[in-house]
Amino acid sequence: MYKPIRLIVSSILVAFVATVTPQMAHSVEVVAQANTQSNDQLNQLLEQGRQLVDAGKIDEALLVYVQAAGLDPSDPKIYSGIAYLEALRGNYQSAAKFYRDALVLDPQNADFQYGLAYSLVKLEDYKGAADAYRKAISLKPDHLNAYLGLAVSLFRQGDYSSAVKTYEMVIASDPNNWQAYASMGMSLLRQENLPKAVETLRQAAVLAPNEAGVQIKLGVALLRSGDQAGAVAAFEQAAALSPRDGEIQFQIGEVLKVQNNLDGAISAYQRALAFNPNLVEADIAIGEIQLERKEYIGAIVSFRRVVDKAPQNPSAHYNLGMAIKGRGGRDSQAIAAFETALKLYEQQGDTEGVKKTQEALKGLKKSK
CATH class of the missing domain: 1.25.40.10 (Tetratricopeptide repeat domain)
Structure with a gap:
């Protein structure tokens, strides 16, 4: 099955989820x-x-x-x-x-x-x-x-409680400061105070309705709170405000996938790649769905793109091997992909990855 929703380490986590940079x-x-x-x-x-x-x-x-x-x-x-x-x-x-x-x-x-x-x-x-x-x-x-x-x-030192108190002082002096609300919301999120984080980020969205970054923060908070429908709505609003941001489209795809709307998820991932062709996470997500659906040719294409962009990713080589194996008739290519995956898993000390790759290789070599 599919992995939990990924919040990609890029502008989603750095520029949007983190706090506003001082002037x-x-x-x-x-x-x-x-x-x-x-x-x-x-x-x-x-x-x-x-x-x-x-x-x-x-x-x-x-x-x-x-x-x-x-x-x-x-x-x-x-x-x-x-x-x-x-x-x-x-x-x-x-x-x-x-x-x-x-x-x-x-x-x-x-x-x-x-x-x-x-x-x-x-x-x-x-x-x-x-x-x-x-x-x-x-x-x-x-x-x-x-x-x-x-x-x-x-915030960057991990002192979220003091960060919240400081933002509260800003808001007391400037009640319409949406940056303070948005950043305080993320500090509350880091404290796992989800209801207060959502409330604070909603206030930021009221004060700054045209800020895509605020909608991204709100979407992340709603997602963490289990409100998938609300998260999709926030991400879609962010996409409307910043229509060429591939990472926003990726997050929409992640939520749609969890909701089992796989066609919608693939469309969102494809839009993400159209705007950001180097977004490896989107290729991985498409390939995972194709592999689950046994659409092996499409999965092979997707995972070949991934290994081209991220040759040190062992899971990409493993999934490429699984897709080639599923299609059949190209065992030597599948073995080569699994052997690369095994080497990378061993280098990274991933025992679970080593175990599953060894089993896949054993099954292929037995059938030869």
Whole structure:
């Protein structure tokens, strides 16, 4: 029979199921105005840097601001601007360094603490990020984005209870903040507080009816709660809002399969592959249904696609062997598939996989 519903490890679990990423600190405008009382050369450099940023020439702007820092090494805003530009370039280690340099010169600046925290989140230093967000909040208690960032950092550390409390503080200050509701719902889901998670995510959906990500979160929560019909409705709404997202179509297929609507499931999986041809999970799901239905030619095609995309997947080689065996007349190909599966199962220490593959090989070799 079929495996339980799979929540594929991709945007479903990362971008949608996880929490909203904190916003980047905005420092370029500040840098452009920095140290207006200093010499003309410095002011000219800052204006040149601003123009380069406006033109999207980040690398050139960075060089100009580094030159400006050389002229006035005591201006923290220039260092924070360099940090911001480094973050734009994806150089978060360097961004964190320059935010720390700015904080040495101006330790009471909440925006610098926030920028440091953002950079640390991107470096996956969630403990350090949480500390920096807390400092930003202590300096600027109404900094809602810092609260959101703190909640994200707590969530990623597995401290779901503290994350929920932090989101509740955001909602108390901003009752229409759908991101806080959506992310709090996922924290509650991780705590297995399913009724409250669904209630919270429904509120997020009311506040943000056009956000596909919210519908995905709600669908996951409903699925975990056993409400398959509700989950399908949420996933279908997400698909309507984001019609070319293959992973949403995949989740619809998974729920339809559990409901034994196999034709509908295959159609959803095929739509998923049309939008995302590299979605191996959809090929696997189609192949499993075809194998169960004894549609061996179709199953062979599906599992050959899987082994091409994921050659280290032992189950794909095993199922390919089963499909070839079921069709008949190609025992040598089936044996080759089983032998590859056996080798991979052994490498992965999967004793159940080794056992079933050895039995399949034994049966084939006996019949020869």
